[in-house]
Amino acid sequence: MIQEKYSSDTENRIIKAARKVFIKNGLSGTRMQNIANEAKINKALLHYYFRSKEKLFDAVFKYAFFKFVPKIEEILNSEKSIFEKIELIAEQYIGALMRNQFIPLFVLHEINRNPKRLYELMQQVGITPVKLVEQIQQEIKKGNIINIRPEQLIINLLSLCVFPIAGRPLLQRVFFHNDKRQYQQFLESRKKEVPQFVINSIKVK
Amino acid sequence: MIQEKYSSDTENRIIKAARKVFIKNGLSGTRMQNIANEAKINKALLHYYFRSKEKLFDAVFKYAFFKFVPKIEEILNSEKSIFEKIELIAEQYIGALMRNQFIPLFVLHEINRNPKRLYELMQQVGITPVKLVEQIQQEIKKGNIINIRPEQLIINLLSLCVFPIAGRPLLQRVFFHNDKRQYQQFLESRKKEVPQFVINSIKVK
C-alpha cells in the first residue's frame, strides 16, 4: 500500500494538480480555477485545505525542490572520485529533469523571485558544494586535473545539465525540426556526452 | 542629436519603463501601474500609446530579442575559424547578458510560453546555425576537432554563457557569499574561461 503524503484523497488530488499547474505556469501565471479544474474539484476546496494561493504554492515549491535534493546530496558527500561524481551528477540530474521538464524554469524563476528562501532551504538540508570544492582543489594539487577554479567547473557542469531543458522548446525547433522524440534522444545521449565533454576538458593526460 | 525610436518623449519614457519592468517581472508579473510609476506618467497614457498590455509587451519583447541578434548573426556568418567564433560568441554573449541580467530568464520564459513566435522572429532575421553546423562538420573531417555532434557543441556553448546569469541570485549566494562584485568579476573571467573550457575539450592536439 502506497503511503500518500496527505491524509485525504481530495488533498492529494489538489496537491498533484497544483504541482502540474504551478510548475508549468508559475505563481502569477496560475489561476486557482486552473488547479480546481485539473483536480476536478470545487475552487472553494482549495482554500478549505490550503487557506491561500501562496500557501499552496509553498507546498508545491518545497516538493519540487526536495524532489531533486536527496540523490544529489548523496553524490556530493560520497567518497567517489571526482570523475565518477561528474558522471553521476550529470546522469542523475539530466534524468530527473527529463522526467520533469518544467522544473528548471520553475526553479529559475523562484531563484530570481526569492533567492534567500531557496538558499535557506538548501542549508537546512545540508546541500553545500564545500566538499566537492575541496575535492577539486586536491585533484588539482595531485595533478589529475588542470588548474581550474572549482566554482567554474561546478557551474559549468550545472549549466550543461539544466539549460538544454529550460530552453528546450526553442532548441528543439532550431536543431531538431521540433521533433520531440529526437530531442528526447538527444537529452538521453547527454547523460554520457556531458561528463565526457567536461572530463575531456579538465583531465590531465 | 540622438535618434529616438519613438516619436514623442512620452512614448519613449513608456517604452523604456516597460522594458525595465516587463523584463524583470514578466508579462503576468507586471502591473500597468508599475510601468506608469516607473515612467512617472499616468496609467491611462499607456493605453493611449499602446492600446493594450499585450501590445506593449510585444514591443518590449521584440526589443529584447533584437538587441542580441545583430552581433551574433554577424559572428555566425563570418569567415572566421571555429575557434575564433567560439571565443567571440562567448565574449559577446556573456558581455551583453551581464549588462542585461534579467534578459535570460525573460527570454527563457517566453520560449516556453510562445516558442513558435520566437522561432519565426529568428527566421525573419536570418539567425540560423546552419553555417556553423557545417563548419563544425568540416573541422571534424579535417581532424582539427574531435568527433562531436555539432548540436551538442553549440548547445554546450550556449549553456555555459546563459545559465550562470539566469541562475545568478542563487549561484552568487552559494559560491560567493552573495558578493555582487565578486560574481561580476567571475562572469567577466568567464568571457575567457568558457572558450578555453570548450576548446580544451574539443581540440585535437
Add this chain to the structure above:
DNA sequence: GTCTATATGCAGATAGAC
C-alpha cells in the same frame, strides 16, 4: 496629449447551505 473618474471583468477568498 494628459489627466480624473469610472466601467468592466476577473481572481482570491469567504459565508453558509447541505
Add this chain to the structure above:
DNA sequence: GTCTATCTGCATATAGAC
C-alpha cells in the same frame, strides 16, 4: 467535507473633462 453563491479588491481598459 463539499458545494453554490457572493464579497472584496484589484487590474485592464475606456470615457470624458481639460
